[in-house]
Every structure is written in C-alpha cells, then in structure tokens.
Amino acid sequence: MKAQSTLSLALILAAASACSPTASLDATEPGGGGKANAQMLAKGTANPDLIPRELLFGNPDRAAPRLSPDGKRIMWLAPDEGVLNVWVAPAGKLDAGKVVTKDRLRGIRNAGWTADGRYIIYAQDQAGNENWHLHRIDPEVGASSDTDLTPNPEVRAQMVGGSREQPKFILVGINDRNPAHHDVYRMNIETGERTLVEQNDAGYAGYVSDENLELRYAYAPRPDGGIEILAPGGDKAGRGHGKKDWAPIEAIEQIDSMSTQDAGFDASGRYRYMIDSRGRDTGALIEIDTETDERKVLYQDPKAELGGVMRDAKTRKPVAVTVNWDKPRWEVLDPSYADDFAALEQVKPGNNFAITDQTREGDQWIVAYYSDKGSVSYYQYDRATKDSTFLFFINEALEGLELASMHPRVIESRDGLELVSYLSLPPSSDPDDDGVPDEPVPMVLLVHGGPWARDNWGYNPMAQWLTNRGYAVLSVNFRGSTGFGKAFTAAGDKEWAAKMHDDLLDAVDWAVDTKVTSKDSVAIMGGSYGGYATLVGLTFTPEVFACGVDIVGPSNLVTLLETIPPYWAPMVAQFTTRVGDHRTEEGRALLESRSPLNRVDAIVKPLLIGQGANDPRVKQAEADQIVAAMTEREIPVTYALFPDEGHGFARPSNSQAFNAVAETFLAGCLGGEYLPISDIGDSTLQVPAGRELIPGLSEQLDD
Known part of the structure; x- marks a missing residue:
C-alpha cells in the first residue's frame, strides 16, 4: 500500500445491519426514530443453510x-x-x-x-x-x-x-x-x-536502493503535492561519485504523483525502471539508462494503469506486465517467456493468474490462479518442463459451493466519465448467469477504501457473503480511484462528498433503471474512505439509502487531517491538495462543509459503525464523535468497537463478530436472509451504543 493512501483498507473488512425496505426514521421528530427503528428489526429470514461466516471470513487453510x-x-x-x-x-x-x-x-x-x-x-x-x-x-x-x-x-x-x-x-x-x-x-x-x-x-519520503544496497535516489515531497527526485551530488546515474549531499535531478508534478513510481534496477545497476505517467495519461513502464539518461518506453496501455511487473530472476529485467481495465491481462515483453505464459494459461482456462514467487535461478515459479467464483489455487511451475504441480487451495471448502459471478459493468457518470464497476447477483436471482436478475433484488453499494485505490474483478468474500444472503452487490470505481489514468484520479481532487459522491448516486440510478434493484432497497457500506462515503450517503443524501454500514470511516475531515500519523508527515501535501487544506481558513471551510459530523441532524436511516481502538489512520475519535452527536440528538446508532484492532479487523474472531452484527442489521434493513448471531466467540467486541437495536446481540454479550 502506498504511503499516500491513508484511508485505504489493508484488510478485507466485512459488515451487515438491522432495518426494513420500507421503514425509515422519522426525520421530522427528533428522537422519534427510536420507535421506528425498533419496529424494523429482524425483518429478514433466518436460514441455517447459508454459507457460514467462518468459511468466508475465517483463517485460510x-x-x-x-x-x-x-x-x-x-x-x-x-x-x-x-x-x-x-x-x-x-x-x-x-x-x-x-x-x-x-x-x-x-x-x-x-x-x-x-x-x-x-x-x-x-x-x-x-x-x-x-x-x-x-x-x-x-x-x-x-x-x-x-x-x-x-x-x-x-x-x-x-x-x-x-x-x-x-x-x-x-x-x-x-x-x-x-x-x-x-x-x-x-x-x-x-x-x-x-x-x-x-x-x-531533510524529511525525504523514501529512498531507492540497488542490488548492492547503495542508496541511489531519494524522494522529497513538495508543498504543492508534487515530488522531487534527488541523487547524491545531483548525479543522474545516482552514484554521486562519493558525495553525500543530495540534489534534485527531476520532478514529478502533483497530477503525476500517484501514477509515477520507481520500479527498481536491473542486476547490473545501470538500468533503472519506472512506471511513469509524465507526458501521458496512464503510467508507462520505462527503462532509463542511468549513464546516458536515455529513456525507452517498454509498454503502455492507453486506458489502464499497469498492475504489476514480472522480472527475470537473474537479470532483473522486466519480462511481462499486467494491465487491468475491467479484468487483468498479461502482456509479454520478452519473447523467450511467451511459451511459459501460454503454458500457464492452459492450466486453468478462464482464470486469471499471477506469478507470486520464483527461485534465484528462475527455474521454479509459484503461480496463483484467481476466479470470481472460487478459492485462489496455487501451483508450482517448472520452467524447463512447462509442467504445473498443484499445491493447495486457500480455502478448499469453497470448491463446489454455489457462488456468485462478478460481472464487469461500465457505468457512465452524469458528466461522461466511464466508471468501471462490478456487479454480483444472488445465483437464484440470475439462473442464466448473464448479470441480469429475473426481478429486482435488494442491493448493497459496496464502496472501496482509499480513495486512491480501486475495486478489481475476482473472488471477493464480502460480495459472496452478501449475495448468499440475497443481495445484489455493486462496487464502483468512482472518480479519484487509481488505475484508470491520472486525469480520472485528479477528477476527484477536492470532490469528497461532491462529484465523488455523485458517481455513487449515478451508479445507484443505473442499478434502479436496469432493474437490478428498486429505489427503496439500497444500502451503502464500506471501509475507510468507503466508511466516509457511507456517512456522506446518510447525511448529504439521507433519503437515497435504506441504511448504512460504516467501517473505520472518518466523520470530520478536519480532525482526520489534524491527526495524520507522524510517519506520513512527508505526504501531507498529497492530502491538502487532493482533499483540502486544514491549515488555511478557506481549506478548513471546505473540509467542514464536506464533513458528515456537521450534518448529523439529517440522518433518518439506520446506521451501524465499526471501529478499531488502535487505528492510527482514522482515530477512534472519528467514530466516537459522530456516535456522541447522534446519541445527544436521540438518533439511533449501533457502535461496534474492538479494543485490539486498528484500521480494519485482522483477527478472524473479530471479523466474524462484526459480520454477525452487520448481517442481522442488513437483514432487518433490506429483508434478506441471515444467520442469527451466535459466533461472537472469543472476539473482543464491545458495543458502547445501540446493542438493543440488533436482535440477539445483548444475549451474546451478556453470556
């Protein structure tokens, strides 16, 4: 994860919650929502034959x-x-x-x-x-x-x-x-x-070393959000002739700062590689001769960023790259590797694969195969024989289960941007698996973190969990996401709770218009930035969503930026230029206007909040302050707090406990199926507010 991505989730998070498709809190009567909320609990259907939460969110095999x-x-x-x-x-x-x-x-x-x-x-x-x-x-x-x-x-x-x-x-x-x-x-x-x-x-954000453990380059953040590349003595080869001082050799402008990055050296240390978007919209893989400064483009895709670079084990030169628009694909750069990739494609046709490891000589590879409907499987590949030997599934129990397909969809925003999105449907609602349900079903809009990240095609335990409970799941790469060119990312600058939220609303309208779902049956949930988007949904557009699940999301952008971890200090300019500057009166006013905490009175739909007490990025105070504001106004909210977690729930027992709460919450809100809460287990779940709003929760906590 890049240092800039302060809100990105490092972990797969999960959630679910308690309300009914037609019920909502009474917006005209302060505190009157309590009765309405109580009436809408447990409107879903308990089904003991659902896929167990432990299977989806427990430890891998x-x-x-x-x-x-x-x-x-x-x-x-x-x-x-x-x-x-x-x-x-x-x-x-x-x-x-x-x-x-x-x-x-x-x-x-x-x-x-x-x-x-x-x-x-x-x-x-x-x-x-x-x-x-x-x-x-x-x-x-x-x-x-x-x-x-x-x-x-x-x-x-x-x-x-x-x-x-x-x-x-x-x-x-x-x-x-x-x-x-x-x-x-x-x-x-x-x-x-x-x-x-x-x-x-000097406060450099990072350094680049070569195969001899020599520091060749340093990266210095600029006040405008750009980056200065420095070398010892200003020598472009990065060798500096023994000099210890650093001097700038080139710059990365702010608009290129999230799509330009170092990609290391070859074994000789002469050739340096970069993913570089300067002078183009998407990052190209370039080779730089550090002795002559000659630059050669090895590969570029006009629409999508490069997803990864595979390098020869001995020479360390790039041999292939992945490109990911709606689905990932390989592009082979070195013809001597073409037969290897052809052989790997035949192992599990229709699956995507990634080379995750290789030996020092490059004769043996580890290859991971991905699909949208099953567990990741690992193989060992012998480059001499072109044979692949199966190693294991991450989760063998998923094999043979009826899982949901993930259908790529490109949704047009109101101002003409292409929003690469992914739709998953309950298999029973889409028997011909064409991505169109026989009739509208309740939907969860699942918003990714970052926001400088992206959703991808492939197996997603949250999507499988929610579709198994009867919900369509729509994930949208809204403006500001990375992976689709620097202009698309920059389109999200200072658009938190504005055009970035409009993209989510446009996706909901698309789902309603295409009869994926109905207008009153859409929940919003997500982690980190996705949690913020959830709070925005319930405060800026309070009638659009039936309910919301916020996981480690900030409620006040001013306090978020004021509490950035000290080790991210070199990257503060990225946040101030792309989100808003909390150090200026104008910037602070913008951030206040985009903060859900300042619009708490608008909340009329049920909300579930999950938070880790040790989160260094989105502090516990972000959840505490909005829960306190809602409680003061007698607006119902359920608050799940984990004292031994940070930015997401890493311990399986904690993840499953939160999912159990969230699943019951969503069943009440959208009318889906649910497994009753029974697996709080050895989790450290605490519920400072709203435990009575989730059926069965108090009994589990009191045991």
Missing part, C-alpha cells in the same frame, strides 16, 4: 507459499492453534510441514525468505497500531529463534532494500530518532546490528 531461493524448501502461512503462523516443508512434501513461529494474537500475514534462504523475515505490529517490527526466524530452529530486529515498541520499521549479492544484510528504515522521518540503516540479519547509512534530516 493455507496461503502465500514462497519457495526458498534454492528451491529446496517451501514456506506458507496457515493456522496454528487458530492463529496464522509460518510453516516450512521440503519442496514437494507439504504434508511434512512444521510450524516455525508461535504468534498467538493477530496472526502473521507478511513473510519471506532472506536472499540466501538462511532465515525467514516477517512483519508484525501490536493490536493494529501499525508500528511494524521486523522479526527474524531460523526455520531450522523454529519459534525459539524468533528475534525482533527492531524492538523499540514505538518504532515503525520498513524495508528499504535487499540484495542477492549481500544476502546477510538489508536496508531498513527506522523512525526511532524522529517519528516523522525514517533514517536508513544497514542491518545484519543474523545479529541485528545496524549501521547508519542515511540520517533523514
């Missing part, structure tokens, strides 16, 4: 396989005592796997081999606070060798670079000297000893 650099071992993530941990086995012998870590709290979600395969490094925070620490494990020893390489509890560590040439060392950014700025250290992986490489007094 296995996930994220990684081959050791020599290909002799394989690691993956899987539960141990109900918590995701790292497992290791000899390659080809998964059944001989042994767990090598012992996390008993949040689970490990990001781990990889060191360049020599000697150790495994994983990242972990505390209770969702996003102060990521780097841990080192010796897989031969196991959990007793677990060493926190960055043990200061207030530190947020981030990887800057690794190297095949110097496998015992990594470059790590650590903000222990100044919370706002990461200094760069060269760290010995085995001992944890570190040597200062760069003291970041």
